Amino acid sequence: MRDLFQQLLEEYTRSIEVRHYASHVMYKFAVKEFLEFHSKRAKHSTNFSQADMIAYFEYITTRNNKRRSGTLAQSTINHYLFAIHLLFDYLLTMGYEDALPIVPAYLRAEQTDPSVLSIDEVKELYRYCENKEETAILSVAYGCGLRCSEIEALNIKDVLLRDGILIVQNGKNAKRREVPLSDKVVSDLKDYLHNYRTLKSKNRQAFFVNKYGYRLRGNSINKRVVQITERTSITKRVTLHGVTN
Helix, strand or coil, rough: CHHEEEEHHHHHHHHHHHCCCHHHHHHHHHHHHHHHHHHHCCCCCCCCCHHHHHHHHHHHHCCCCCCCEEEEEEHHHHHHHHHHHHHHHHHHHCCCCCCCCCCCCCCCCCCCCCCCCCCCHHHHHHHHHCCCHHHHHHHHHHHCCCCCCHHHHHHHHHEEEECCCCEEEECCCCEEEEEEECCHHHHHHHHHHCCCCCCCCEEEEEEECCCCEECCCCHHHHHHHHCCCCCCCCCCCCCCCCCCC
């Protein structure tokens, strides 16, 4: 039975790695711990009951943190529960199970970053853009979730407008990922590319270029966002993470 759990863990790991989840290492650890917990509780049975899920939920919300004093942080518990949710999705998709228990509701993580914007605040940023470049930067930052360094490295060939996909070639942890584009983001990027970006670019690959035609650097991208924020009523200190020098 342990071999079965090991095989399941390996299959699950491959399934989340190909989907380029940024936290796939934590998800693998969480599922490994869950399977070990279930194995001890259910004597290696592969049947997952609602009582098992309740017991596991009580376990992870009270167990000691192995890296520091106290219990697990709410954000970590969120990751653990989401990992189990992905596991159950995989079991159902592959036909290993016909029905599975409900994963307990995720805890609401405490918001500690004062620069996190609400949806209304992001909309306000859009309203105060003064040109197509500013709108496009917001679209890849907030519409696609790119870090500042990823925006800087973005090339024209990475933005597949017809397919509605943006490719981050070398993202966090050196991972390549594909980001689906909404219709609005496609429209914003197309408008910038065809109606604003300088045609006399010295760097033909770079998606964002400065007025001299060279690749727009991270500190300049961040400066654009700060300038937009200064026109609004937003009092939070808004910067893009991952700024490069």
